[in-house]
Amino acid sequence: MFKNEDEQNRYLIYKYLQDVGFSEEATIDMIIKHSSNLFGYHGLAYQLGKMSLEFFCMYFLQDIFLPKEDNAAAPIAKVHEEIWQDIQESIVGDGNNQIGRILPRGTGKSAFGTFAATIWAHAYKFKIYTLICSDIGTTAEKFIKDIKDTFLENKYIEKAFGKLLDDKNKRYICNATQLEFTNKTFIEAISSGSPMRGRKYGNNRPDLIILDDYQSEDDVRTESAREKKWKKFSDDVKYAVQKAVVRNGKTVKKGTTLIALGTLQHKECFYSRLLKQPTWKFKIEKGVLIDDFVNEEDEKINGLDHYFSTGLWAEFKNILFNFKNKNHLEDAKEFYWQHESEMQYPLLWKEFWDCLDYALSYYENPTSFKQEVQSDVDSIGEKWFKTVATELRKEIETHKFIKTMLCVDPASTSKGTSDYSAYLVGSLGDNNLKYARKAELAKINARTDFDKYIGHMIKLLLEYHEIRTVYIEKNTFNGADANQLELKINKNFILKSRNIKIINESQRKNKDDKISTIIPFMNKGQIIFAEEDEDFTEQILEFRGQKFSVHDDAPDVTAEFANRIENVKRSSSMEPVVVNGLY
Incomplete structure (x- = not known):
């Protein structure tokens, strides 16, 4: 479109002068008047950037935000223009001094919000002291590094503003978490665990x-x-903010501007509470622009679930989840490409996001997708797994298996909800799929029927001669069951020569976090169960997270199998080996 960068930059000035209110005639006159200093020290670009955060980003930060042949920038969306406008009004205009945005993952909230706003505010000295707060220190340090690199290396900023950051001059603070500028402004990044007060x-x-x-x-x-x-x-925050200076009813100096950018993670999480505060002005965005609706029976229907389970997308889903077809993913994609124009739907960042990619993400984990992309925390408490891939047990046994293990989660309380012990014999196939060859919820309370609990493990070891590794959760018996199993193996003529490795480790990882790791693999049909083990698979399908589920034994032991089988190795010793540790 443009012959060279200079022509492009002149067009940016021409466009944004009109965007801020100048007529086309006044714009041309101004460009002619400043023709000797359009982009130099305190020139026209400098003056326009002071009036427009969007122009500042598109010109001064063009290597990040303006698509060019030598960068990977994507075209900005309307939501980004709105973010910049809201931030500008809050910092230098009449906007609210406490603003927030709930944005889908992948919207670029840190780049368009935190990074752009901070650089603009300090280049023009709109703000003296900026505090960037994020969940962990390493994230905070990355903000500082990115801002530091920009001020040191950006030729457009240095040409128009002069040297704002001098990392060689020891008079100025310049380290991993703090930057002091030559215009006597300061940026600091901290983790959310560090106090704001007193700074x-x-x-x-x-x-x-x-x-x-x-x-x-x-x-x-x-x-x-x-x-x-x-x-x-x-x-x-009460003791961290700068109060506004008001004289004779007029604001002489604005107080602290607070900007909150994040994603909802729970109905009562920090951002959920913050957006309900009357003193904050929030906007909530969703990635897929499809609304919920009320059907003829006056029931509220989730628009996203409905859309992805009807029409062409229902056909796509049927192809995708046909696990008997080894090429189900490739065939589903081919179906999409054949009907691509008819399967488009509105996206928040349509200039960059892809409908096929987002649909696949939805099908992998609908609950997570609705939370992360749709800002929908009402989906928390929904079923985690939308499907379970199954084959007849005799079909499963026709596959070639590389590694096989037994995973056990003992039931050990007197409560009615804990009277089943979970046993799973699982193998990794040579096709890289994982097979739960036998998955059962045995009505055995390990504490009251200890011998029966151990005996069932022996029975499975004899039935599946390929098993070389047994995993037993340590939390219940603190190793006593592993020791008894070892003794039983050593007394059994068939088993004692099998070199069976017993892993007995305590669970320290949050159970929901562990189970969540298998959601995409389950929903893509990469963990396959026997059709006969219906009670087991039904418990997986009913799982809604620990807080909302009666049972979690089946998904828990499945996660142990799926996460451990890759690392299973045969021990070289001829005696059973008990491995104790923490997981």
């Missing part, structure tokens, strides 16, 4: 605070963790 640069408290992915998974996991996170912020 100052000279006499200035932070006058721009950005909460970018301010919460971690640990902050969301339990009710007490969520409450602790909210209380810490509420108590902390």
